[in-house]
Amino acid sequence: MERRKPHQLMAAAALALLVLAARDLITCSAGETQTLIKFKGSLSNATVLSNWDSNSASPCSWTGVWCLNGSVWQLKLDGMGLGGMLDMESLAELPLLRILSIRGNWFEGPMPEVKKVVALKAVSMSSNRFSGEILDDGFEGMEALKMVYLDRNRFTGPVPTSLANLPRLVNLSLEGNQMGGKIPDFRQMELRMVDLAHNQFEGKIPPGLRKMNSSYFQGNKHLCGKPLSPCKSSKKIILFIAIGVAAALLALAVVCTFMYRKKSDIDEAHHVKPERGFGPYGAGLRDAQVNNQQPQMRKRGGDHQGKLVFVRSGRERFDLQDLLRASAEVLGSGSFGSSYKAALMGGPAVVVRRFRQMNNAGKEGFYEHMRRLGSLSHPNLLPLVAFFYRKEEKLLISDFVENGSLASHLHANRNPGQPGLDWATRLKIIRGVAKGLEYLYKELPGLSLPHGHLKSSNVLLDRDFTPLLTDYGLVPVINKDHAQQFMVAFKSPEFTHSDRMTKKTDVWSLGILILEIITGKFPANYLKQGKGANADLATWVNSVVREEWTGEVFDKDMRGTKNGEGEMLKLLKIGMCCCEWNVERRWSLREAMDRIEELRERDSDEEYSSYGSEGELYSSRAMTEDAFSFSVTN
Incomplete structure (x- = not known):
């Protein structure tokens, strides 16, 4: 028998190892095939998964299945109309599964036992119908979990301790549920987002979340502290009431004084009642509630020493003093600022919008952008007429449109019989x-x-x-x-x-x-x-x-x-x-x-x-x- 050389023996050994590895891979794929078929059996409305075939050698080409090195790494079944109960025990048999996403389906009932798939790094179950309290130990042991999206379901109860204590948590979204109670502190070093908006949380926002964007806490009526408004004690509330009464009396005195002055300012006690409900330029329901004060366009300390810049040719010109002398009416107070209808002497009515949230815009760039917007002309755009620049606030002026907004026609209370x-x-x-x-x-x-x-x-x-x-x-x-x-x-x-x-x-x-x-x-x-x-x-x-x-x-x-x-x-x-x-x-x-x-x-x-x-x-x-x-x- 011919004796093999060392390099030949090494090559043969390597080939044997490759054969064994290939056999193991085929066995693994076959095992994962059956595991996913079992998981599919727990789902309803699963016709979209028609190519999940038990006779397939590998599931890596199936709908919603992503593989890494021949093994299932991600299961992404978003927006497929699926329902039923998630068989987490079956998914636990997939050794390399790291990402599970089922957002936008019709799953309901209690929170699935995701902790059975202990090695998951990301879980997204947004926009389903899961309900009830999440068990306090529902995420226990999931030390690799970084991304958790449970928003827009019907969960109730507090944030589970096991969720707040996930050591590698980066993003968490519980927005749009019915959860409540005190918010636990989050101390993770890599934490970027904790979105708790539109729930029923109360109390003071904990230190670990105070640098988050305030929008992550909106819609919780009883939350306070940074980045929201400061918490108020009962003593402070009484103090604020007293201050408010004093301020109101002072304001009344100031108004009475100005009523006797003959100036060319806008008369803040003019006999024009503000629009109710939406108003022609109402900003829609809650953010369009009419401000019950008359416009504060009085000239103070050189605030309006600049000039109006007109961006449309062929328009009759007027200056800032014309606006200040015009009778004014509050149209609405929205998320950007207040809107006023100004009736110019011998001219058309215009709308003046005050923007205070533009103070980061530089003068040169602002002028350039406004002129660009002023050059736009289309039958379905309301033209910008003019603008006024000041560091602290800007004014944008456009024509008044009598028929109001689409929102007012769709949602405002109509008169009886009005179609x-x-x-x-x-x-x-x-x-x-x-x-x-x-x-x-x-x-x-x-x-x-x-x-x-x-x-x-x-x-x-x-x-x-x-x-x-x-x-x-x-x-x-x-x-x-x-x-x-x-x-x-x-x-x-x-x-x-x-x-x-x-x-x-x-x-x-x-x-x-x-x-x-x-x-x-x-x-x-x-x-x-x-x-x-x-x-x-x-x-x-x-x-x-x-x-x-x-x-x-x-x-x-x-x-x-x-x-x-x-x-x-x-x-x-x-x-x-x-x-x-x-x-x-x-x-x-x-x-x-x-x-x-x-x-x-x-x-x-x-x-x-x-x-x-x-x-x-x-x-x-x-x-x-x-x-x-x-x-x-x-």
């Missing part, structure tokens, strides 16, 4: 809004957010109900912290979860606006303290459609719907596709525009029936499944 907007008008408004947004995309290509604050209170309507977009293009000049706290684009899924913006973020805002117009429901998540079942409008619409396809999804005040239900359904689908949680699957503005342009006031065929006697909208099963074969978890 709501009909289907044809709502479709006209959506088309105009989309065209105006498309123009902004074209003319402001360098901005990732050409609008940035698109919502119903920033859509004004002229006498013919032609929509006019306002508050557009302001992201570059608004202070960053304030923008992130109040502007609509910063409430998008991509910013909420990843602190990023894309060219599709304004499309998400358009999608929410479409849903608001067609359902008549206000997206309460725009509010600083908005909460409740309708806080996430897209999720609410999706749940109504999936659970019971009824006319409940459409605004009962919408007239002229006969023979138009099919087109309404198409618009509803457009809205859902525009606010798709996954940015990659979200429609582009161009695609949305094309679909909106195809809509008509009336159906073109007999495919859809009309409203039944009880207000139900019946449609073919095929159309319903086609229209909502996607999932949105906003």
Whole structure:
């Protein structure tokens, strides 16, 4: 027998090891295949996982399965309409599983026992229907866990001790639940985000969280301390009341004094009552409540020594003193500042908006940006007329629009017998809004957010109900912290979860606006303290459609719907596709525009029936499944 040389023996040994490794890999893949098939068996509505085949040699090409070195490393089943009970014991048999994401599905019941998969690094269960208290030891032993997203469920009770004590925690989101009690302290060195907004937490924010963004604590009425307002003792409350009474008496004395002075200032005791409710320029529900004080535009200490800068040619000029002499009326007080209607002597009425959250904008850059906005001209944009610059505050001046905002027509209390907007008008408004947004995309290509604050209170309507977009293009000049706290684009899924913006973020805002117009429901998540079942409008619409396809999804005040239900359904689908949680699957503005342009006031065929006697909208099963074969978890 021929004797082998040492290098030949080494090669043979290496080959044997490769064979053994390959055999082990095949065995591992086969084992993981059966494990995932077992896990699938615990799910309902799992038709989307049709390529999960027990005869497959490896699961690495299956829907939602990501592998690393031949083993399952990530299970990502977002927005697939799945339900049932999560079989965590099966997932514990996957040795390299590190990421589990099931956001935007229909899972319900108590918090799954994620601690059985002890090596997980990231867990995302956002926008499901999990409920009840999370066990205090629910995350015990998960020392590798860094990312936990449980927002927009129905959890109650306190933050579990085991969750607060995770040693490597980086991001935690519990926003939009019903949790409460005292907030435990978080001492992790790498901690970046703890979002507890829109819950029922109370007491003082602990030291470890005081450097967080204040938006992470909004919507908890009884929270106090940095970064929110200071906590007040009962003694302080009494003191503040006394100070308030004294201040009120002093203010009354000052007003009485000024009533006898003959100056060219605005008379703060003018006999003009402020608008109630939304007002023509109301900022929508809570952030549009009318300020019950008259405008404070009095000239003090050289505050208004500068000049108005007009950015539109062909306009009749006026100066700052003309504004100060004009009779003024408070229109509203929103997240950026107050708005006033000023009736100029012998001229048109204008709206003056005061911005205090632009003090980081330099004069040269501000002038350049305002002139750029002033050069924009489109039938669906409200033109900027002039501006005034001062370090501490800025004034933006535009024409007054008599017919008010879209928000006021959708949500303000109407007089008895006053009809709501009909289907044809709502479709006209959506088309105009989309065209105006498309123009902004074209003319402001360098901005990732050409609008940035698109919502119903920033859509004004002229006498013919032609929509006019306002508050557009302001992201570059608004202070960053304030923008992130109040502007609509910063409430998008991509910013909420990843602190990023894309060219599709304004499309998400358009999608929410479409849903608001067609359902008549206000997206309460725009509010600083908005909460409740309708806080996430897209999720609410999706749940109504999936659970019971009824006319409940459409605004009962919408007239002229006969023979138009099919087109309404198409618009509803457009809205859902525009606010798709996954940015990659979200429609582009161009695609949305094309679909909106195809809509008509009336159906073109007999495919859809009309409203039944009880207000139900019946449609073919095929159309319903086609229209909502996607999932949105906003």
